[in-house]
Amino acid sequence: MTVEATRRILWITLLLTVPVPYWVMEGGWVPTFWLLDLSGFSLAVLLTEGGSIVGLLTGLFVLEAVIAALALHVVARIGARLLDRALPRKWHAGSVAAAVLVLLGASLLRVYTTPLVAGGTRVNLLRLFT
Numbered sequence: 001m002t003v004e005a006t007r008r009i010l011w012i013t014l015l016l017t018v019p020v021p022y023w024v025m026e027g028g029w030v031p032t033f034w035l036l037d038l039s040g041f042s043l044a045v046l047l048t049e050g051g052s053i054v055g056l057l058t059g060l061f062v063l064e065a066v067i068a069a070l071a072l073h074v075v076a077r078i079g080a081r082l083l084d085r086a087l088p089r090k091w092h093a094g095s096v097a098a099a100v101l102v103l104l105g106a107s108l109l110r111v112y113t114t115p116l117v118a119g120g121t122r123v124n125l126l127r128l129f130t
Helices: 003-017 032-049 052-086 089-107 125-129
Strands: 019-024 026-031
Touching: 003 026, 003 032, 003 052, 003 089, 019 032, 019 052, 026 032, 026 125, 032 052, 032 125, 052 089
Parallel strands: none
Antiparallel strands: 019 026
């Protein structure tokens, strides 16, 4: 597995699972993908309904999602390089698979919180999107 493939897999997994802080009216900890999802919904409302408040909310969601995605990209890049230097090539695929499984398993715990879902109580990844 190449360093580039490792970086991509890690980055996608981080985007889907790692809770990042956000603040739009109220704050919480959610995965970056959730922020991107809400950015799309609010952008659709902005395009159909308009309005300065919707524009502000959309801008905040988009800005925070982009910042989180870039930060996680840096983390994935560093992680891929460290993995490449620390382990033999034949262990890379297994190590990346293990990291993905650990992150996905951790996302099934109640690690996310947002006032927009379940009244702000802690939820897991499945509950966050349902």
